[in-house]
Amino acid sequence: MSSERIPYLDPLTPIRFLDHSASVYPEKTVVIYGDRKFSYREFKDRSDRLASSLLAMGVGYGDRVAVLCWNTPQALEAHFGIPRIGAILVPINTRLGAEEILYILEHSGAKILIVDTDLARILAPIEDRLPSHLSIVALRDPELRDAPDSPFKKEALDYETLIAQASNLPLEDRIEDENQTLSINYTSGTTGRPKGVMVTHRGACLNAFGIPIYFGIDKSTVFLWTLPMFHCNGWYFPYGIALVSGTHVCLRKFTPASVFNLVDKEEVTHFCGAPTVHLGLVQYAEESGRTFSRPLRANIAGAPPSPTLIEACEKIGVRLTHLYGLTETYGPHTYCALEPEWLEKPKEEQAVLLARQGVPTTNALYLRVVDDHMRDVPRDGETMGEVVMRGNNVMKGYYDDPEATETAFRGGWFHSGDLAVWHIDGYIEIRDRGKDIIISGGENISSIELEKTIVKHPGVLEAAVIAIPHDKWGEVPKAFVCPKPNTQLTETEIIDFCRERLAHFKCPKAVEFCELPKTSTGKVQKYVLREKEWAGKAKRVN
DSSP states (O other), X not given: OOSOOOTTOOOOOTHHHHHHHHHHSTTSEEEEETTEEEEHHHHHHHHHHHHHHHHHTTOOTTOEEEEEOOSSHHHHHHHHHHHHTTOEEEEOOTTOOHHHHHHHHHHHTOSEEEEETTTGGGGGGGGGGSOTTOEEEEEOOTTOTTOOOOOOSSOOEEHHHHHHHOOSOSOOOOOOOTTSEEEEEEOOOTTSSOOEEEEEHHHHHHHHHHHHHHHOOOTTOEEEOOSOTTSHHHHTHHHHHHXXXXXXXXXXXXXXXXXXXXXXXXXXXXXXEOHHHHHHHHHHHHHHOXXXXXXXXXXXXXXXXXXXXXXXXXXXXXXXXXXXXXXXXXXXXXXXXXXXXXXXXXXXHHHHHHTSOBEEOTTTOEEEEEOTTSOBOOSSSSOEEEEEEESTTSOSEETTOHHXXXXXXXXXXXXXXXXXXXXXXXXXXXXXXXXTOEEETTEXXXXXXXXXXXXXXXXXXXXXXXXXXXXXXXXXXXEEEEEOTTOOOOHHHXXXXXXXXXXXGGSXXXXXXXXXXBOTTSOBOHHHHHHHHTTTSSSOOO
């Protein structure tokens, strides 16, 4: 890279946030994990040492480094150390199977795999098929007393040894272009092979700038990691917290009891999670009688929350901000801003308003709901269309998949595949995924509207609705319901409850009580439910 710098131009990158905080607040605590605490000075040194070690292993500009680990300090270090040298971070979902992980390693062409030894067992079935060029770095978590040593048959380098022996510090700046790829994040792949979403240094930087605006974080923030860092780079909170010089509290695995305990112990102020996380906290609070001892702000995203859940969170001391987006939009593209006049409304009405997906974040701006001809639908709260976006928080494209990229970007907008209505106040409200809408006898039925109705029942914990085949109507709604513990429900009870609140054609024609299949990020895997119901039927299941 040329030593000449343009005085008024510096590539945008979130890596600078750590440099700034380590310079201005070197002794401030940045990471808490168990009994260990790291200052900004120490954390930057460890991140730089990781970067230096990767350079020594031959990792160069544009090379991919995969990371398979829990929400530990090392996962945070990877978010800074890997992209600092111009390499590309590839975070891997900790709940994937061996074949899925193998596909990601092969498709991304990862040169290095950093893996928690506790997770290495997942790789055992495919270890002999791992790419020959792949080097493994084993990370043994010192907070886990019974953590295994490296279980690999092939030689694996030790993470902490690399950190301790790193040299060639300080590092030369290797971020030459703000539009270079920072990370490749693989989608959940529920309908086929996952796609690698490429995000840039510039996009990550600008999205991090938005977090203090829509979530109110600052230097006093203590952020608890209930959200997997592999999910959209933890919605870019590794960078957002560094931006404001806040503090991370790492949580290896989520349990409701551990969240309540850490909130008290570490004076936590903020956290994020899918509806399943918040649902777990509400259920635990009901069973234990505990509520949070301090007011908490939390983001909820990943699936549309019901007004019932939002109201229940309020009762245990959690003020929710509802966010909506996709991996392809760096996570949040919209947020449901609480308008002051809403506070004058009854709590139930507030919850209904807060359950909408909202308006674009300040770093997004461009959002439309369009018909099949790319025309805006009326802002009447009734006409459905597809949500499309463009701007600084839309991905660079899918890695090594130009055809899928072209399809997603048709017409100059990113097509989400989500169906929504547009309200007169500019707020959008998701009504369904395009593939989830139920068309019964020519009438459109929103599975989300029906799900929100069902979970209002006091005995229901959560619900999912899909279309099932019907000889007369083509397809009709079926509800899969997970009751609250020690609750007995009947099919007739659920159907009658819905009929009291909705037009009868929208109500379920069948109800099954079960646990709902979910992805690691809390989304219900409706395709699992559909495959069973449509087996052997003349309809494409996706």
